Amino acid sequence: MKTSKLNLWIMLILVALFVTSCTPGSMHFTEQPAGFFMGLWHGFISFFTFIISLFSDHVKVYEVNNNGGWYNFGFILGISIFYGGGSKGTCGKRR
Numbered sequence: 001m002k003t004s005k006l007n008l009w010i011m012l013i014l015v016a017l018f019v020t021s022c023t024p025g026s027m028h029f030t031e032q033p034a035g036f037f038m039g040l041w042h043g044f045i046s047f048f049t050f051i052i053s054l055f056s057d058h059v060k061v062y063e064v065n066n067n068g069g070w071y072n073f074g075f076i077l078g079i080s081i082f083y084g085g086g087s088k089g090t091c092g093k094r095r
Helices: 002-022 036-044 046-055 069-083
Strands: none
Touching: 036 046, 036 069, 046 069
């Protein structure tokens, strides 16, 4: 039983590291601007990057070096997918 709890903690840590390995960069990013798919990914992992950004000044929730509208669209779409959008509010039982 104790081994299964240890394995669970190791898996949770590995998943957290995997999910946050591609967090948004800083203003000093010199590569290409982030596009739609990076916006989608950053929106999807926004919860994790927000938690980490509370404890670190080097991690940001939103990529500063982006290409504008398509990054924003991907970011909002990623947030909608991760948090469930508005569909959960309409699935209640009718009285």
